[in-house]
Amino acid sequence: MSFKLKDISETFKTIVDGFKLMLLACTILVLAWSIGSVTKDVDLSGFVVSSIKEGTSFSLVPGIIFIVGALISFATGTSWGTMAILTPIAIPIAYKLTGDSWLSVTVMSGAVFAGSIFGDHCSPISDTTVLSSIFASCDHMDHVNTQLPYAVFTAFVSLIMFILYGFFKISPFVLIFIGLVLIIALARVLHVYSLRRYQFSEKTYAGS
Known part of the structure; x- marks a missing residue:
């Protein structure tokens, strides 16, 4: 105003x-x-x-x-x-x-x-x-x-990280590293699965 x-x-x-x-x-x-x-x-x-x-x-x-x-x-x-x-x-x-x-x-x-x-x-x-x-x-x-x-x-x-801590009392700093590795690995697996499911290739996906 x-x-x-x-x-x-x-x-x-x-x-x-x-x-x-x-x-x-x-x-x-x-x-x-x-x-x-x-x-x-x-x-x-x-x-x-x-x-x-x-x-x-x-x-x-x-x-x-x-x-x-x-x-x-x-x-x-x-x-x-x-x-x-x-x-x-x-x-x-x-x-x-x-x-x-x-x-x-x-x-x-x-x-x-x-x-x-x-x-x-x-x-x-x-x-x-x-x-x-x-x-x-x-x-x-x-x-x-x-x-x-x-x-x-x-x-x-x-959930996996909480269960690991509950059973083994692993340091939270170590669990953060494990969680990051697990996320990257699973994301890669899902990425490859999606490419195969929808019939994309790595080159086609990168070029798009």
Whole structure:
């Protein structure tokens, strides 16, 4: 308005449109905080932790938390809500099984966040997915279907890394290297498979 590009009515319309655009994201955040408050008030984390028997193995816990986070986030369409639900549950579980505070916070937080973001990224009802398809002017489900293989591929590698850590307690720095090698190897395999499936040659693919 100060540069005389729009009049007062157009300026206020733009402001209102911006509010409308952010309303869904703000609503999801508020609901996520509400869910987190409810789980805290009913002491869900305490109930789950008390239900775990002594001597239970920690080996599969990071992988399980990752899968649970992905499923909840995919079903609800919100990574924030999933984090609010799982974080106060996963960390006490890990601490009870291992007694290691550093391990409980870092590894379990990573499993929760990774699973939550993966599910939110793939969910057709996620705000980020909906807004991305709207702004890209493409069919919503086409957008979901095209991004799903890449996300599942990465999630599969992440799940393997969490399982390896749970069983062998390998250094995270070593796991990062293993994960990169595994991603490159699997990507190469899928690339060759796609070329053969659609009858492309390496030269044709490179020339295009």
